[in-house]
Amino acid sequence: MARGQREWMVNGQLNAWRQGRGRAYVATFAPLDALCEELVAIAADREPxxxxxxxxxxxxxxxxxxxxKGIGWHRDDGPNDGASDEPVVSLSLGCECDFAIKDSQRSIETTVRLRSGDAILFGGPSKRIMHAVTAIYPGTNPLGGGDCRLNLTFRHAPELCGLERTDRFFHFGAVTRRYLHTERTRGTDVARAEVMARRLARQKKKTSSSIET
Ligand SMILES: O=C(O)CCC(=O)C(=O)O
Ligand SMILES: [Fe+2]
Incomplete structure (x- = not known):
């Protein structure tokens, strides 16, 4: 792997731990260029x-x-998803999963079962469609290594070159970093209580400053 390589495991723990999911955001390595090109070309031929x-x-x-455990509904429209309109190729490896998409919070979802080696392309008007991994199936990993799953998404985000090392929690920001740290070290209830306390403190500050002005 090239410049910007990130460790998935730090001191025996998943980096950026979140519900048993670890993440790394790295400057791209070349060997899969041709695969991505081919996948985009196939998709574009089928879908103008x-x-x-x-x-x-x-x-x-x-x-x-x-x-x-999968990943909840979201759109890939965060700062480290890249501002580019070029498509994203998403490669699924390991355990099978249900991958769901929908246009908006209220619309009906479509679910596809992804097997190891399947790829999804987010492109054109669907580049930032809502999606989620709603289930992961045990005993379906043909690669060995037990019940785990890997997802690789290839993205065009030139504006982020050089920022990879600062990115460990880039996606989530300082607030989430603090929350995750507390959740990991002191448990969910404490993390939740701290969030509530901070919210109340902010509200109090806001109220007192509006009274002063
Ligand atoms: O694991 C997957 O297939 C999806 C991951 C995903 O949605 C993301 O990284 O934004
Ligand atoms: Fe996503």
């Missing part, structure tokens, strides 16, 4: 809405699911 027809990926986000 995939535009642009190229993915000059600069980064790959690696997710390692150590537990059979």
């Amino acid at each position: 809405g995939v535009a642009p027809r190229r993915l000059r990926h600069t980064h790959v986000l690696l997710l390692y699911y150590q537990k059979l």
Whole structure:
């Protein structure tokens, strides 16, 4: 792997631990260029809405699911997802999973079962569609290594080159970093209580400053 390599495990723990999922965001390595190019070309031939027809990926986000727990509904529209309109290629390895998409919070979802080696392309108008991994199936990992799953998403995010090392929690920011640290070291109830206390303190501050003015 090239410049910007990140460790998935730090002191025996998943880095950026979150519900048994670890993540690393690295400057891209070249060997999978041709695969991404081919996948984009196939998708674009079948679906003319995939535009642009190229993915000059600069980064790959690696997710390692150590537990059979997926990822909740979200859009890939955060700062480290890249501002580019080039498509994202998402490669699934290890255990099978249910991958779901929907247009908006209220619309009906579509679910596909992904097997190891399947890829999804987020492109054109669907680049930032809502998605989630709603289930991961035990005993379905053909690669060995037990009940785990890997997801690699190749992204074009040139504006983030050089920032990889600062990124360990880039996606989540300082607030989440603090929450996750507390959750990991002192448990969910304490983390929740701290969030509530901070919220109350902020409200109090806001109220007193509006009274003063
Ligand atoms: O694990 C997956 O297939 C999806 C991961 C994902 O949605 C993300 O990294 O933004
Ligand atoms: Fe995502």
